[in-house]
Amino acid sequence: MTRQIRYYEAIREAHAQILASDPQTYVMGLGVPGPTGIFGTTKGLQQEFGEGRVLDMPSSENGMTGVALGTSLLGKRPILVHMRVDFAVLSMEPLVNQIAKWHYMYGGHMRAPLTIRMIIGRGWGQGPQHSQSLQAWLAHIPGLKVVMPTTAHDAKGMLISAVADDAPVVLFEHRWLYGTTSEVPSEMYKVPLDKAAIVRRGRDVTLAATSYMTLESLRAAQILSDIGIEAEVIDLRSLTPIDVPTLSASVERTGRIVVADTGHSLFGVCAEVIAAVTETSFSHLKSAPRRIGLPHIPTPTTPALADLYYPRATDIACAAADMLGATHRLPVTVTGEHQWLDVPDPSFVGPY
Template sequence: MRKLPYSLAINEALHQMMSSDNSVFLIGQGVKSPWYAGNTTKGLLEKFGPGRVIDTPVSENAITGVGVGTALAGMRPIVVHPRLDFMMYAMDPIINQAANWYYMFGGKLSVPVVIWGIINRGGEQAAQHSQALQALFVHIPGLKVVTPSTPYDAKGLMISAIKDNNPVIYIDDRWLYTLEGEVPEEVYAVPIGKGIIRKKGSDVTLVATSYMVQEALNASSILRSEEISVEVIDLRSLKPIDKILLFESVKKTGRIVIVDGGWKTCGITAEISALVSENIFEYLKAPIIRVTLSDAPAPASSVLENVYYPKAKDIIKAVKKVIGKGTTI
């Protein structure tokens, strides 16, 4: 099967969905510039024109409001925020409007909008341009949240998000944009709410999201050489979470390490910890361990960034501790 980089897998999903459905359109800052959104919008303006590839001023609230409003009117907008940080300006149309309309109208009114936020970590971008804020949206009823970690899932989950009849928050990480993987040429959908086992194992369940799946796989390969068998689960969807997959793995291994690129307090790892503790506590052989960002803003210094962002070595320490082969994290 042919291989594509992550960014071009997204690009192909956009081309295919916009070609097959005239109600699909893209709106956001910099969409006419392939560079601005990491080649994900390459060729769209030339093919579909400015009526369906709408480059906007810097006004996140207005852009998202247009997306929500046109979704209510029967369109299928994709609202792109090239920096997830500034989606905070759009919290009213996302949380107060899009997330609630289906419920408030008794299921008679849908809001088929994709809100696409890009995490831009590293590169000395500091605290205001590099935040992983996915946990904020997971907290909100009425929103689905997906975080693809591979080119295959980047395309398949974008297609699923566009086809969904209610709001989907699609969050990707620019660190993944050059990652290559097998991607079918045809249109396909990755089901929202279905995780996947990336590597089977028997000693520890290692749950990861987005870019951290790659670090988890790197860690598992190193640990395998030390005869530690790690099962790597890629959640793919943060809401809904694939509880069945999660619980069955933990029942098998009895140990769990949870890895996320966001902060620890009230984050994704806290929710997964609670789910495991509340539902299958009796299967645990050791306390749950989490690997996350420190509860501190991102530094601007590249030297400090190297310490700030969790890596495979941090995951390895956590796994060794949970199986009793390490003393500190």
């Protein structure tokens, strides 16, 4: 049976079904048992499964990540939750030097099957220490699988797949997605951790995006459609590995690609996707690829600067239209102003 449920409800349901089906799993994180339950994704789980399976943790990310590693080596399958990716920075040593390399260092005889949820996103001037998107940083580390589910359906299915996987998996969740809805089966199911999804078909330009920027790309595709340009939108979903065959096949149909990511443009996901596409499909490109991401400066706190900092659907649409020599056909409201300030998308329902 499928129903329309919210992204955070899908993640909460995945947690509950994982905990109920496998006694070796547990959930741990700062605020996990709290009244808001990490944007609702863990709310009430401790009451349902007990303090031994759903644990709060101190502000000691490095040490508790080591605990998660140790228990995974003893047969557990922990889910470690960081309410902000910025907090996870404190756990880089065990994550990068130990967890990512464990399987390799021991010749495949030992594994570290743990899942780490990291929350990204912006809003209300949270500034440089609470709104970063560091997925490219972790995707650079061999041994880690990095995924970014965009829909409620994928959020549930990819979390279930991550916990079942013997590799360490990092899931990045944008907090502006928690209020979005999609059709989600009530039973347990898996979504592959290595496949992109084509979420809109088109013939003129490929828009490839991650996480929340997939929603902005869909909005951009509608703007472009209004002036006769049909954009194909690809939700990357997985960063390691990137689904190059799906991207290449799309570019070979459209001849153009714009890549949009929630992180910084330089040395990031956009650059890697464009490199992969040019290596495989260069002869099919009709114009130079474009990348849409954050500028190479820390996140500003003031609304006046944030309005100029974050790319939106209008930026994606302008880049695509320019490729086709159609910028002059865009409405003035598209070319002259942003759609959103640094305030939550209307789908965001809080709590903060």
